[in-house]
Amino acid sequence: MRPPELPQAPTLEMVGALAGVSRATVSRVVNGSPRVSEEVALAVRTAIVELGYVPNRAARSLASKQTHAIALVVPENMARLFGDLYLASIIGGIHGRLEETDYVLNLMVASARADGKTMRYLQGGNVDGAIVISHHTNDTFLSTLTQSLPVVFGGRPAVRVQGGHVVDVDNVAGSRTGTEHLVRRGCRRIATVTGPQTMPGGIDRLTGFLAALDEAGLKPGPVVEGDFTLRGGSDAMREVLRQDPDIDGVFVASDMMAAGAMTVLRSNHLAVPDDVAVVGFDDSEAALSTDVPLTTVRQPSETMGVTIASILIDVLNGVEGHPRLTLLPTELVVRSSA
Amino acid sequence: MRPPELPQAPTLEMVGALAGVSRATVSRVVNGSPRVSEEVALAVRTAIVELGYVPNRAARSLASKQTHAIALVVPENMARLFGDLYLASIIGGIHGRLEETDYVLNLMVASARADGKTMRYLQGGNVDGAIVISHHTNDTFLSTLTQSLPVVFGGRPAVRVQGGHVVDVDNVAGSRTGTEHLVRRGCRRIATVTGPQTMPGGIDRLTGFLAALDEAGLKPGPVVEGDFTLRGGSDAMREVLRQDPDIDGVFVASDMMAAGAMTVLRSNHLAVPDDVAVVGFDDSEAALSTDVPLTTVRQPSETMGVTIASILIDVLNGVEGHPRLTLLPTELVVRSSA
DNA sequence: TTGTAAGCGTTATCAA
DNA sequence: TTGATAACGCTTACAA
Numbered sequence: 162m163r164p165p166e167l168p169q170a171p172t173l174e175m176v177g178a179l180a181g182v183s184r185a186t187v188s189r190v191v192n193g194s195p196r197v198s199e200e201v202a203l204a205v206r207t208a209i210v211e212l213g214y215v216p217n218r219a220a221r222s223l224a225s226k227q228t229h230a231i232a233l234v235v236p237e238n239m240a241r242l243f244g245d246l247y248l249a250s251i252i253g254g255i256h257g258r259l260e261e262t263d264y265v266l267n268l269m270v271a272s273a274r275a276d277g278k279t280m281r282y283l284q285g286g287n288v289d290g291a292i293v294i295s296h297h298t299n300d301t302f303l304s305t306l307t308q309s310l311p312v313v314f315g316g317r318p319a320v321r322v323q324g325g326h327v328v329d330v331d332n333v334a335g336s337r338t339g340t341e342h343l344v345r346r347g348c349r350r351i352a353t354v355t356g357p358q359t360m361p362g363g364i365d366r367l368t369g370f371l372a373a374l375d376e377a378g379l380k381p382g383p384v385v386e387g388d389f390t391l392r393g394g395s396d397a398m399r400e401v402l403r404q405d406p407d408i409d410g411v412f413v414a415s416d417m418m419a420a421g422a423m424t425v426l427r428s429n430h431l432a433v434p435d436d437v438a439v440v441g442f443d444d445s446e447a448a449l450s451t452d453v454p455l456t457t458v459r460q461p462s463e464t465m466g467v468t469i470a471s472i473l474i475d476v477l478n479g480v481e482g483h484p485r486l487t488l489l490p491t492e493l494v495v496r497s498s499a
Numbered sequence: 500m501r502p503p504e505l506p507q508a509p510t511l512e513m514v515g516a517l518a519g520v521s522r523a524t525v526s527r528v529v530n531g532s533p534r535v536s537e538e539v540a541l542a543v544r545t546a547i548v549e550l551g552y553v554p555n556r557a558a559r560s561l562a563s564k565q566t567h568a569i570a571l572v573v574p575e576n577m578a579r580l581f582g583d584l585y586l587a588s589i590i591g592g593i594h595g596r597l598e599e600t601d602y603v604l605n606l607m608v609a610s611a612r613a614d615g616k617t618m619r620y621l622q623g624g625n626v627d628g629a630i631v632i633s634h635h636t637n638d639t640f641l642s643t644l645t646q647s648l649p650v651v652f653g654g655r656p657a658v659r660v661q662g663g664h665v666v667d668v669d670n671v672a673g674s675r676t677g678t679e680h681l682v683r684r685g686c687r688r689i690a691t692v693t694g695p696q697t698m699p700g701g702i703d704r705l706t707g708f709l710a711a712l713d714e715a716g717l718k719p720g721p722v723v724e725g726d727f728t729l730r731g732g733s734d735a736m737r738e739v740l741r742q743d744p745d746i747d748g749v750f751v752a753s754d755m756m757a758a759g760a761m762t763v764l765r766s767n768h769l770a771v772p773d774d775v776a777v778v779g780f781d782d783s784e785a786a787l788s789t790d791v792p793l794t795t796v797r798q799p800s801e802t803m804g805v806t807i808a809s810i811l812i813d814v815l816n817g818v819e820g821h822p823r824l825t826l827l828p829t830e831l832v833v834r835s836s837a
Numbered sequence: 838t839t840g841t842a843a844g845c846g847t848t849a850t851c852a853a
Numbered sequence: 854t855t856g857a858t859a860a861c862g863c864t865t866a867c868a869a
Contacts, residue, residue, distance in 0.1 A: 170624050172846055183856045188848065196854060215623035219566065220846030222557035223861045233606065256608055260616070265625075268571065268604045270594055278598075285553025286508045287603075392788040420729070421788060424762060428790060450730040452762070510862055521840050526864060536838060558862030561845045 171212040180208040191216060231259065231473060232267045232283055232291040234303065247415075247443050247462050248294060251315055254466020255292060262474060264289075271303060284309045290473050293318070313473045315465060317361040317486075326476070328469045328487045330460040332362055335491030336369030339440040339458040340412050342493055344377045348410030348438055352382035354397040354422055356389050356414040363389075366414040366442060382408045387418045391447075394421025402429060410438040410499070416447040416457055423451050423498070438499035454496035461489050509550040518546035529554060556603075569597065569811060570605045570621055570629040572641065585781055585800050586632060589653055592804020593630060600812060602627075609641060622647045628811050631656070651811045653803065655699040655824075664814070666807045666825045668798040670700055673829030674707030677778040677796040678750050680831055682715045686748030686776055690720035692735040692760055694727050694752040701727075704752040704780060720746045725756045729785075732759025740767060748776040748837070754785040754795055761789050761836070776837035792834035799827050 173184045173191075180187065182201060189197050190205040197205075208214075222228045233255065235248075259266055267288055269279055280302060283291055290311040293303055306312050307324035314322065317329045343351050353370045356363025367384070374381050383404035387397040394417060401411065402425070413419035419441035423433055431437050433453045441448055444459035472483050511522040511529075518525065520539060527535050528543040535543075546552075560566045571593065573586075597604055605626055607617055621629055621644060628649040631641055644650050645662035652660065655667045681689050691708045694701025705722070712719050721742035725735040732755060739749065740763070751757035757779035761771055769775045771791045779786055782797035810821050 170846095174846080184847085185849085185856060185858095186854085189855090192848085198854060201854080215619055217561070217846050218623075218625050219557045219560035220861090221848075223555070223561050223863085224846075224848035226848095226861075228557065256606065260608070260610075265620075266606045268594070268606045270598070272598075281551065281553045282603075284508075284551075285555070287553070287556045390784065390788075392784055395788060424790075427762070428765070446728075450728060450759075452733075508862095511864095512862080522863080523841080523865080524839060527839090530864085534838060539838080555862050558845090559864075561847085562862075562864040564845075564864095 170217065171214045172217070173214075176205065176208045176212055176214050179212060180204045226286075228287060228289050229263055230265045230267050230288045231470075232269050232288040234269045234271050234279070234283075234291055234293045236271055236294070247445055247460070250445075250462035251294065251466040251469070254463040254468075255315075255470045256466070257463075258467045258470035258474070264474070280306070290477050292469055292473060311473060311476045313469050313476070315469050317365070319359070319361050326472050326483055326485060326487070328465055328472065328489070329361075330462075330465060331488045331490055332365035332460075333369040333372070335458040335460060336366040336412065336414070336442060337373040338369075338491065338493050339442060340370045340373035341377070342456065342495070343410040343412060343438055343440055343499060344373065344379065346410075346434075346438060346499060349379060350382045350405065350408045351379065351410040351412065352401045352405065352408045353384050353411060354387045354394060354401065354413040354418055355384060356387065356418075358386055363414060370412050382411075387414065389415045389418060391417050391421040394418025395425045396421075398422035398425040402426075408437060410440075412440050412442075414442050416441040416443040416445045416455060419455055419457070419498075420447045420451050423453065423455075427452070434497065434499050440499045444494050448494075448496070451498070453498045456496045456499040457494050459492045459494045461491075465489055508555065509552045510555070511552075514543065514546045514550055514552050517550060518542045566625060566627050567601055568603045568605050568626045569808075570607050570626040572607045572609050572617070572621075572629055572631045574609055574632070585783060585798070588800035589632065589804040589807070592801040592806075593653075593808045594804070595801075596805045596808035596812070602812070618644070627815050630807055630811060649811060649814045651807050651814070653807050655703075657697070657699055664810050664821055664823060664825070666803055666810065666827065667699075668800075668803060669826040669828055670703035670798075671707040671710070672826075673796040673798065674704040674750065674752070674780060675711040676707075676829065676831050677780060678708045678711035679715070680794065680833070681748040681750060681776055681778055681837060682711065682717065684748075684772075684776060684837060687717060688720045688743065688746045689717065689748040689750065690739045690743065690746045691722050691749060692725045692732060692739065692751040692756050693722060694725065694756075696724055701752060708750050720749075725752065727753045727756060729755050729759040732756025733763045734759075736760035736763040740764075740769075746775060748778075750778050750780075752780050754779040754781040754783045754793060757793055757795070757836075758785045758789050761791065761793075765790070772835065772837050778837045782832050786832075786834070789836070791836045794834045794837040795832050797830045797832045799829075803827055 173187045177184045177187045187205050190202050292313050294315040304320050304322040307322055312325035314325060314327045317327055355367045358364055383401045385397040385400045387393040413422050419439055426433055426437055433439050441455045441457035444457045448455035448457045511525045515522045515525045525543050528540050630651050632653040642658050642660040645660055650663035652663055652665045655665055693705045696702055721739045723735040723738045725731040751760050757777055761777060764771055764775055771777050779793045779795035782795045786793040786795045
C-alpha cells in the first residue's frame, strides 16, 4: 500500500514566499479576484509560472465545498453504450463543452449491482452534478438522484423523475418526417423496424411512424422490434419480410439497424430503393458505410451533448431559467436509399 | 456563481459520536485497519449505515496525498473510440475491475488542442495514475507522461515510450493462427485485408499473416490495406479480387471488415467458404451478424481491460514484478466461414 | 486497542 | 488592498 513518490508540488505558500506576499493574496490572484493591485498580481503570476504552480484540487474542494467534478452516469451495458455511435457523439459534445471549463468528468456505471455504491458516491458530495444518459426503463433508483444533486438527463428518462432537466431529440417529429418521406416518394406498404420498446427513444420513434402513416391514410405494414444493433436490424428485417414480402418501404429506427436490414434486403434480391425504400435514423457513420448511401433522419447528437453540459454548468452556477425539457430538432438527410 | 445548497453530509466525527468512539477509530474501520476490536468495528459500521456515511474524497485526498482517481486517456476521435466495440469491452473491463476498488475513473481526451491542459491536469497530482488507450501514432506528448505518473498502456503504443506498462493482445500469434487455419483447410492462394499500417495492431496482424504463409511455404496473395470499418472492408475486398480473382482464402484483420468483405464476395458469386474461405479477427458481434457465421480470432478485450486496471492498481500499491509487456493470448473460433 | 492532535493546501472571514 | 487565522474532513504518528 505504499504509493510511489511524487515530486512535491508547489503550494500557495511557496508561491507567496517567492512573490513576497501572503498565501491569501496568491489565492486571490489565482481565483481572479479584483481586489488585488496590478503590480502584486503580476509578481504573483510570475512566481506561479516560475514554480509551475497548479492548484491542489483536493484542498480546493475541501475548502470551497465544490468538487468541480461532474458524474457521467451511463447504462450498465457498456458494450451497447460504446457501440452506439450516437451516444459517442453525445459524450463527445459533453466533453467538448466541459473542456472549456475546469470541470472534470467522472465515468460511472449505473449497474443494478452497484447502484448502492454509485448512489452513495453521487450523494456523498463527491461530484457537483450529474449527467445521466440512461436508456433503461429499470434504472428507477436514478430518479431519486434529482433530490440531492443537480441532474441533467440526456434523452427522456423512461421513468418519471421529480426534478432535473431533460435534453432530448424530438424523436416523434423526426420519425414522422422520415416516414413522410417514404409516403411522399410513393411507398404504400411501409414497414418499420423499431427500437426497443422499453426505451423512450424506441417508443417515440414508433409513435412518429404511426402518426405519419395515420395522417397519410395508410395502414402500417409489419412492425418488428429491434435492439439498435446491426444484428438486431437483420433479424428484424427477416421477420418483416416473412410477415409481408411485398413491402415497398421500411422505416428503421437506427442507422445501424438499417445497415443490417439492407444486407437482408440484398440477399433477398430486393433492390434499394427501387423495390424497397429504406429510411434510417441517426445519421451516424453507419449511414455512409452501406452499399446504397442511407437516407436518414439526422439527430444533432453532439449538439445534444453540448447542450446537456451547458445546462448543467448553468445550474451549477445558479443560473435559472432553463426549461425543464429541451427538445432538439432533427433534419431529414436524403441520400440514395429512399 | 452561487452553487446550489447541498444537504450536509455526515462526517467521521458524527459517525464517531453516534458509535461512541473517536473520529480516528472510525477512520480505522473505514479503511479496514486490523487494529480495531470486533465489537467496536461493528458498532461503527452500524452507525455508518444508519447515517449513510460516505467518506469525503477531497478530505481524504488532502490528508493521504492520494486522489484515488485514475485517468482514462482516450484518443481524440471519440466517434472512433466509442464506435469501436473492441475498445468498449476494454473500457468495460477496466471499469469492472475498478468498481471493486474505490478508485474513480476520470475521462480525459487526448486532443492535440488541449494537451497542455490535459498534461497539466495529469501531472498536477490530480490523479494517482493513468490508463492510455491510444491508437494514434501522433500522440507523442503522452509518452512523457510515464516520467511523472504510473501509466499503463492498452495496446502497444505506436511510439516508443520510456516507461510504464503495456498490455496488449498477441496480434502476431493470433493472426498467425488464423492464417494457419486457412492453410490447414487447404487454401493455397491466400489474400489478406490488413488493418491500417499506422496502427500497431494493423502492423502486427500483417506480420503474423506473412509469417504463417512463409512457414507453410506459400507465397502471399494480394495484400490490401483496410481501415477497420465495414466500408473499408468491402473496398479492400474488391481490390483483392481485382488483383487476383482466383484466391481461395482471405484473412481479414477485423470482423467488421470481414463482414464488408463477405458482402463483396457474395455479389461476385463466390461462395463462402467453398470458393473463398474467410477468417476474421476480434470475435466481435459483427462475426455473428454475417450470413455465414464468421470463423475468427477471438481477442479477450474485456480481460484486457481487467488486466490493465489490475496492473495499474498493483503499481499504485507498490506491488512490483509485473513485466513491462503483458501479451494476452488469442483463440481461434471456428464457425462456418472457414 | 483507542484517543489526541498535528497536519494536508485551500478558501473565506475578519481585521488591519 | 493585504495578511492573519479559522475552518474544511480526513489520515496518521504518537501517546495512553
